[in-house]
Amino acid sequence: MEEQLAELVAKVAELEAKANVTNTMFAETYYYLSIPLMVIIHAGFLAYEMGASRQKNALASGIKNILAFAFMMPTFYFFGWWIYWGFPTGLTFSEGGMGISGAGYANSLALGWGGSAAAMGPNIADQASGVFWGAFAMFAATTASIFSGAVIERIQTVGFVILAVVLGSFAWVLAAAWGWHADGWLVTKFGLHDFGAAGLVHAVAGFFALGVLINLGPRIGKFNEDGSANHIGGHNMPFTVTGLMLIIVGFWGFLMACVIIPGEAWSWYGDKATTIYGTPMTLSSLAFNILMGMSGGIIGAWVIARDPFFMMSGALAGIIATASGLDVYWPPLAFVMGFAGGALLKPCYNWLERRGIDDAVGAVTVHGTIGLFGLIMFGVWGSGLPALQGDGVATVSLLGQFVGAVVFFLVGFVPGYVVSWLLNAMGMLRVTKEAELAGLDATKVPMQAYPDGITASAMPAE
Amino acid sequence: MGFDFESTEAMAGSIFMGAGGAMPAIWTLIAAIVCVYALWSGNRHEHQAYDKLKK
Numbered sequence: 001m002e003e004q005l006a007e008l009v010a011k012v013a014e015l016e017a018k019a020n021v022t023n024t025m026f027a028e029t030y031y032y033l034s035i036p037l038m039v040i041i042h043a044g045f046l047a048y049e050m051g052a053s054r055q056k057n058a059l060a061s062g063i064k065n066i067l068a069f070a071f072m073m074p075t076f077y078f079f080g081w082w083i084y085w086g087f088p089t090g091l092t093f094s095e096g097g098m099g100i101s102g103a104g105y106a107n108s109l110a111l112g113w114g115g116s117a118a119a120m121g122p123n124i125a126d127q128a129s130g131v132f133w134g135a136f137a138m139f140a141a142t143t144a145s146i147f148s149g150a151v152i153e154r155i156q157t158v159g160f161v162i163l164a165v166v167l168g169s170f171a172w173v174l175a176a177a178w179g180w181h182a183d184g185w186l187v188t189k190f191g192l193h194d195f196g197a198a199g200l201v202h203a204v205a206g207f208f209a210l211g212v213l214i215n216l217g218p219r220i221g222k223f224n225e226d227g228s229a230n231h232i233g234g235h236n237m238p239f240t241v242t243g244l245m246l247i248i249v250g251f252w253g254f255l256m257a258c259v260i261i262p263g264e265a266w267s268w269y270g271d272k273a274t275t276i277y278g279t280p281m282t283l284s285s286l287a288f289n290i291l292m293g294m295s296g297g298i299i300g301a302w303v304i305a306r307d308p309f310f311m312m313s314g315a316l317a318g319i320i321a322t323a324s325g326l327d328v329y330w331p332p333l334a335f336v337m338g339f340a341g342g343a344l345l346k347p348c349y350n351w352l353e354r355r356g357i358d359d360a361v362g363a364v365t366v367h368g369t370i371g372l373f374g375l376i377m378f379g380v381w382g383s384g385l386p387a388l389q390g391d392g393v394a395t396v397s398l399l400g401q402f403v404g405a406v407v408f409f410l411v412g413f414v415p416g417y418v419v420s421w422l423l424n425a426m427g428m429l430r431v432t433k434e435a436e437l438a439g440l441d442a443t444k445v446p447m448q449a450y451p452d453g454i455t456a457s458a459m460p461a462e
Numbered sequence: 463m464g465f466d467f468e469s470t471e472a473m474a475g476s477i478f479m480g481a482g483g484a485m486p487a488i489w490t491l492i493a494a495i496v497c498v499y500a501l502w503s504g505n506r507h508e509h510q511a512y513d514k515l516k517k
Contacts, residue, residue: 078493432512
């Protein structure tokens with residue numbers, strides 16, 4: 001009998017060990033696969049921006065976008081990851097209630113030297129740090145790509161890269177530390193809930209772009225002397241629209257990476273998935289609400305604008321409008337929120353344009369305005385939801401979401417405005433008038449987008 | 463840099479080259495310098511291109 005029991009115990013231990021390995025490999029694979037999915041976001045932004053540029057600037061826009069991605073990885077490695085773990089409690093660098101924040105904690109796992117290096121490079125005892133870092137680095141790159149489209153056709157490449165680094169490896173990370181971390185002061189004190197980063201990624205990036213656009217100014221020919229605006233069409237609308245669809249494909253990776261899966265030492269629960277705040281959720285929640293929100297956004301934009309550019313932007317707006325609560329929205333409400341986001345796009349875009357802001361792709365509106373709209377509205381629909389795992393925690397409220405919206409607006413707008421003002425003063429912001437008129441490709445890119453030109457294959461329909 | 467593992471059985475914890483020494487910090491610094499150099503070089507190229515167009 002004892003022998004059989006011992007055999008059974010050994011068998012259970014063996015099965016447990018195998019289950020642990022399977023779960024750990026699943027966890028690692030889950031976040032690892034979110035990374036290439038998020039790279040698709042960048043493929044989308046690349047196509048989107050190049051298509052939205054005039055033919056003479058197509059490659060320069062592409063170079064700018066590619067560089068934003070490339071510089072984000074090392075800078076997020078050097079200091080962005082440290083900011084996320086060091087800043088949650090505010091500017092004091094103190095440790096929060098969960099014990100996973102503060103300067104000491106960040107020093108132990110987010111620096112590329114000393115004892116911390118073990119968590120910042122290949123380590124067979126650590127199958128989480130690299131994939132988490134990779135997913136967050138992709139979030140960072142997404143913010144830079146959001147900003148990138150707004151400033152095409154007249155910004156200097158290096159000035160742009162510096163701004164992208166400020167946004168992607170500092171500004172949004174600060175917002176994430178405060179509002180997307182279990183020790184974040186916006187979460188613990190105000191009950192902020194922003195599951196899919198409508199505010200802390202989209203709004204921060206959108207209003208960062210606005211701060212830059214004020215100093216950068218409009219493209220030559222965008223506005224007439226009486227202040228009325230001209231439409232400056234991109235050279236390839238199919239490319240732009242396809243790019244938008246690719247961004248939406250990539251969003252599934254972005255949003256799956258916002259989920260904390262169960263069963264690991266760092267998980268909130270052994271048996272259920274959660275948000276980054278430790279509140280329970282499922283991937284099915286995302287499937288319901290992303291699809292309903294996205295569809296609502298397309299239809300809302302179609303009802304108001306009737307054109308494919310705004311319709312695909314509406315798909316994005318639909319997801320962003322519901323992103324804060326994709327974990328708990330009732331799907332038909334997500335559809336209505338998405339519809340509202342899509343319908344708001346064109347009027348908000350036109351409002352901004354009438355104020356002399358030349359946002360070439362509508363990034364301020366799609367990501368900034370709609371991001372804040374979604375964040376605040378979640379305070380209406382999601383009031384009372386516990387903001388964190390555990391008892392006696394802060395709960396979601398309209399006030400808390402509004403405070404978050406104000407903070408995210410400032411965390412985006414102020415650095416964008418200040419750093420672009422400094423770059424402008426140093427002559428590193430705007431290209432010369434001659435270069436803008438001649439085209440940026442002819443000025444500084446050693447190849448042509450269309451060496452054989454583009455000829456019309458048929459007359460347009462009457 | 464390099465490794466002194468006698469076999470794969472000895473590979474536990476950090477397995478990157480230079481683990482536990484000063485080299486990771488030095489390479490981190492070099493990587494940062496490469497980024498700064500690339501930006502400086504890009505800025506110079508860009509401004510030369512604008513100047514050339516003006517002439």
